[in-house]
Amino acid sequence: MSKLNATDIQGFVLRGYNLPVGRYLFLRLGSAKKARDLVRRLLNQITTGQRWDGGKPQSTLNIGFTFRGLQRLELPLASLVTFPVEFQQGMRQRAELLGDTGVNAPGNWDSIWREENVDVWLGINGQTVEALDVCQASVQSVLDETGGASLLGSQNAAAEIINGKPTTSEHFGFTDGFGNPEYLGVERSSQPGQGKLSDDGKTWIPLATGELLLGYADEAGELPVAPVPHLLAANGTFMVYRKLHQNLATFRAWLDHQSKLYGGGKEKLAAKLIGRWRDGTPIELSPEKPDPTITQDPNQSTNFTYGADAAGTRCPIGAHIRRVHPRDAFGFNGRLIDRRRITRRGLPYGHFASEDQPVADTDDRGVIFMALNASLSRQFEFVQQQWVQYGNDSHLGNDKDVLMGSHGGHGRFVIQGDATPTNPPFVCSRLPDFVELRGGDYFFLPSITALGMIALGLVDPR
Amino acid sequence: MSNINGKVYALNAITPMKPWKTWILRAVFFVLGHVKPLQNDLINLSFIEFARWVIVPRRAFPCLGKGQLPEELKYDYLLFFSNFNGTWNQYIDAFSAVLSKGLNLVWRWSEKFPGSVPVTLFKEYIARVQFDTDYYYTAYPQATANDLKSAHIVQSSFDSLSAIATQSSPEQFAAAYLQFVLEVQAHLGETGEAPAVG
Amino acid sequence: MPNQNGSVYGLTILSPIIDDDRATPSHDLQIRAYLAQLSTREDSPFAVAPGTHLARLVVMDDVIYVGMPSCEEHLKSKYLVFESNCDGDLDTYLAGLADSIPKHLDAIWSHCVGYPTRGAADRDAFIAYMKSCQLETTFYFAAVNDKSVPATLRALQIQTAVADFIAAHQGDDPVTLQRDFIHFAAQLKTLPPPPAGSMEPHRTIKTGGHNE
Numbered sequence: 001m002s003k004l005n006a007t008d009i010q011g012f013v014l015r016g017y018n019l020p021v022g023r024y025l026f027l028r029l030g031s032a033k034k035a036r037d038l039v040r041r042l043l044n045q046i047t048t049g050q051r052w053d054g055g056k057p058q059s060t061l062n063i064g065f066t067f068r069g070l071q072r073l074e075l076p077l078a079s080l081v082t083f084p085v086e087f088q089q090g091m092r093q094r095a096e097l098l099g100d101t102g103v104n105a106p107g108n109w110d111s112i113w114r115e116e117n118v119d120v121w122l123g124i125n126g127q128t129v130e131a132l133d134v135c136q137a138s139v140q141s142v143l144d145e146t147g148g149a150s151l152l153g154s155q156n157a158a159a160e161i162i163n164g165k166p167t168t169s170e171h172f173g174f175t176d177g178f179g180n181p182e183y184l185g186v187e188r189s190s191q192p193g194q195g196k197l198s199d200d201g202k203t204w205i206p207l208a209t210g211e212l213l214l215g216y217a218d219e220a221g222e223l224p225v226a227p228v229p230h231l232l233a234a235n236g237t238f239m240v241y242r243k244l245h246q247n248l249a250t251f252r253a254w255l256d257h258q259s260k261l262y263g264g265g266k267e268k269l270a271a272k273l274i275g276r277w278r279d280g281t282p283i284e285l286s287p288e289k290p291d292p293t294i295t296q297d298p299n300q301s302t303n304f305t306y307g308a309d310a311a312g313t314r315c316p317i318g319a320h321i322r323r324v325h326p327r328d329a330f331g332f333n334g335r336l337i338d339r340r341r342i343t344r345r346g347l348p349y350g351h352f353a354s355e356d357q358p359v360a361d362t363d364d365r366g367v368i369f370m371a372l373n374a375s376l377s378r379q380f381e382f383v384q385q386q387w388v389q390y391g392n393d394s395h396l397g398n399d400k401d402v403l404m405g406s407h408g409g410h411g412r413f414v415i416q417g418d419a420t421p422t423n424p425p426f427v428c429s430r431l432p433d434f435v436e437l438r439g440g441d442y443f444f445l446p447s448i449t450a451l452g453m454i455a456l457g458l459v460d461p462r
Numbered sequence: 463m464s465n466i467n468g469k470v471y472a473l474n475a476i477t478p479m480k481p482w483k484t485w486i487l488r489a490v491f492f493v494l495g496h497v498k499p500l501q502n503d504l505i506n507l508s509f510i511e512f513a514r515w516v517i518v519p520r521r522a523f524p525c526l527g528k529g530q531l532p533e534e535l536k537y538d539y540l541l542f543f544s545n546f547n548g549t550w551n552q553y554i555d556a557f558s559a560v561l562s563k564g565l566n567l568v569w570r571w572s573e574k575f576p577g578s579v580p581v582t583l584f585k586e587y588i589a590r591v592q593f594d595t596d597y598y599y600t601a602y603p604q605a606t607a608n609d610l611k612s613a614h615i616v617q618s619s620f621d622s623l624s625a626i627a628t629q630s631s632p633e634q635f636a637a638a639y640l641q642f643v644l645e646v647q648a649h650l651g652e653t654g655e656a657p658a659v660g
Numbered sequence: 661m662p663n664q665n666g667s668v669y670g671l672t673i674l675s676p677i678i679d680d681d682r683a684t685p686s687h688d689l690q691i692r693a694y695l696a697q698l699s700t701r702e703d704s705p706f707a708v709a710p711g712t713h714l715a716r717l718v719v720m721d722d723v724i725y726v727g728m729p730s731c732e733e734h735l736k737s738k739y740l741v742f743e744s745n746c747d748g749d750l751d752t753y754l755a756g757l758a759d760s761i762p763k764h765l766d767a768i769w770s771h772c773v774g775y776p777t778r779g780a781a782d783r784d785a786f787i788a789y790m791k792s793c794q795l796e797t798t799f800y801f802a803a804v805n806d807k808s809v810p811a812t813l814r815a816l817q818i819q820t821a822v823a824d825f826i827a828a829h830q831g832d833d834p835v836t837l838q839r840d841f842i843h844f845a846a847q848l849k850t851l852p853p854p855p856a857g858s859m860e861p862h863r864t865i866k867t868g869g870h871n872e
Contacts, residue, residue, distance in 0.1 A: 097657070332506070510801060512670070532736070545745070597696075601812070603701070
């Protein structure tokens with residue numbers, strides 16, 4: 001396949017920036033003419049996928065639109081109707097399908113999401129909070145000069161800093177940031193385990209580019225269904241944004257309580273929930289204890305399959321990473337899951353509290369979950385609906401993901417074990433909701449070319 | 463929507479076949495029926511509760527007299543009825559991804575079949591030849607094929623344990639119980655409602 | 661024998677629907693209307709009559725034109741498709757339908773050509789009629805479930821109860837565990853089988869243990 005033109009693709013799509021702080025601005029667009037003017041003015045500030053030969057910039061800026069936003073920009077109707085149904089509806093209207101009910105229902109979301117007014121997402125990532133402020137100020141002056149949009153609100157996010165260095169931990173104490181897929185042509189340091197399994201069942205090769213980027217061949221051997229015209233969609237992708245509040249007090253209390261009943265102890269129990277020890281060691285490779293030699297070796301940290309662990313005695317069948325990336329667990333060399341991968345770009349938000357600090361569920365903390373995929377319904381929505389809020393593909397019936405599922409106090413998580421006292425079978429019942437959805441939406445992240453067309457009102461659907 | 467009842471979906475499809483091709487398809491089904499390993503992939507996909515193909519030769523449409531006009535058709539017809547778990551898209555995606563050769567072997571004899579790969583054209587064809595169900599009943603709407611398999615495994619282990627429960631000492635029972643839990647520990651999922659479809 | 665796969669039988673029946681211009685609404689629409697208001701759960705006729713795992717009824721209006729270069733052609737009659745996956749042998753199943761739910765059978769099939777004038781009340785005529793509309797199932801895949809409907813429902817019931825028991829008795833000492841298990845098994849034996857067609861998990865058994 002041809003080499004990707006990194007200057008035409010938004011950097012946020014092609015790479016995790018690994019910048020420690022972020023701020024997401026949410027805009028409501030004004031009249032179409034002024035909104036287009038705004039896009040035109042922001043265009044040369046948008047960070048592309050070009051490599052940073054001179055070191056990381058102080059901040060980056062990227063942009064995405066909800067369907068409402070594209071409507072306000074007055075893209076031609078014939079083009080608008082070719083956008084996928086789920087994107088046209090927006091995440092709020094997909095709530096039933098995603099299992100965003102009960103405590104996660106839109107009625108409980110932050111008002112900015114509940115009211116479905118967000119037209120534009122502007123993602124600022126930066127090295128320091130000051131850099132974020134500078135970038136935001138620059139954006140604000142464009143807003144003021146063009147009158148193209150009003151700022152509805154913003155969301156700060158930041159990695160946890162330990163000993164002066166940013167980490168990839170989240171609030172429950174788990175190290176995150178593994179497992180982003182590898183796609184053909186998307187240059188990044190590749191690691192075995194991130195692509196798809198080849199026919200020999202052992203070697204990992206990159207996924208088709210079209211699973212991330214529109215306009216390229218995908219895993220089904222075709223160009224994925226995409227909005228019309230081709231130039232509007234090519235090099236673009238779809239993003240889901242979800243603000244996931246974490247009930248840290250509930251989690252810590254629950255883990256402490258369950259640990260007393262579980263023969264393997266607290267850290268092993270925590271590892272069984274996710275499928276990795278808190279430092280990131282995959283329990284499939286190291287079932288007894290964390291092992292930094294594995295975690296820090298890119299050739300090992302994501303390089304494993306579940307074929308030798310069909311019973312789930314090392315990594316429980318319902319553990320989080322096994323649910324969302326089953327690898328070879330469904331047979332057929334992983335071919336049933338190759339089209340269900342997503343690229344994650346999130347950051348935590350809120351104050352990090354160490355184990356000895358008191359916390360409350362009402363404290364404002366959680367993770368901003370952002371995922372990129374060529375098809376929201378086939379990728380993100382499918383994983384959320386079938387693998388997180390349901391368990392049939394893993395033969396787990398209606399059981400939901402222990403950490404991410406909406407249990408409402410009724411959930412169950414089974415840890416498969418063996419006859420050793422430190423690895424017993426263990427059932428966690430009456431699970432509470434550890435994570436609550438506070439809002440979000442679906443966004444389209446166009447290529448630089450497409451942004452130009454949108455800005456000039458030149459989208460022509462033939 | 464009456465194509466769905468609980469966790470199972472009723473798909474109906476009818477495709478025309480030139481009569482001379484029907485014989486080839488009959489041979490294909492004969493082999494499939496008698497060479498069991500060929501069915502392994504179907505079994506491992508594990509979301510089909512029941513599925514059937516019915517060849518209806520052009521003169522075999524039931525005609526009971528009493529004023530009913532006999533059919534005068536050029537084509538034979540292949541009827542397909544599937545009862546599967548999951549969504550329509552999920553079902554077709556899975557087959558296209560892992561069983562495309564088998565699908566082609568069955569449907570290439572039907573007129574205008576585009577092949578099961580790539581999937582978008584295949585889905586368009588199915589949408590065109592599918593007709594909707596008026597009434598769909600299942601004795602176990604809350605259970606998928608996987609749930610049924612698990613239920614049989616759990617019952618079998620439970621029966622074995624029950625048989626020895628009264629004759630063992632508490633220690634013997636505790637050991638047997640642990641073995642029992644290890645046998646069923648991957649089969650304890652709840653049953654209930656299917657995920658909502660959009 | 662292709663109609664049979666293990667203990668489950670794949671019954672495919674295509675009944676021509678009466679074509680009568682004077683009927684208002686037409687017979688196929690009357691069938692559709694009747695089916696639309698029929699329950700598909702515990703009070704479905706197929707839950708009342710024995711032996712049906714899964715069954716569907718479809719009014720097939722016509723064959724489908726797939727486009728040139730194929731020829732366009734049409735059926736002269738509409739057909740009522742009855743696809744059933746059922747227990748046991750055909751005669752027993754059909755007799756079971758005729759005996760348990762004759763009114764429903766008459767309401768649906770009286771719109772079809774050749775249906776016995778006395779309806780399902782004439783059991784033999786009903787069975788003969790259904791067989792005259794039967795098509796041979798060319799290939800039947802039913803590898804998943806080899807047990808009868810009551811046995812399947814019982815297995816599901818046991819699975820739910822066992823999962824509850826295991827969860828509730830985690831960490832029990834051997835004496836308590838054995839005593840409670842024996843009690844639980846005895847209770848399970850006396851439990852009535854769950855109704856067919858029901859969505860409820862029917863957690864009627866108390867498994868004892870920590871959570872109750």
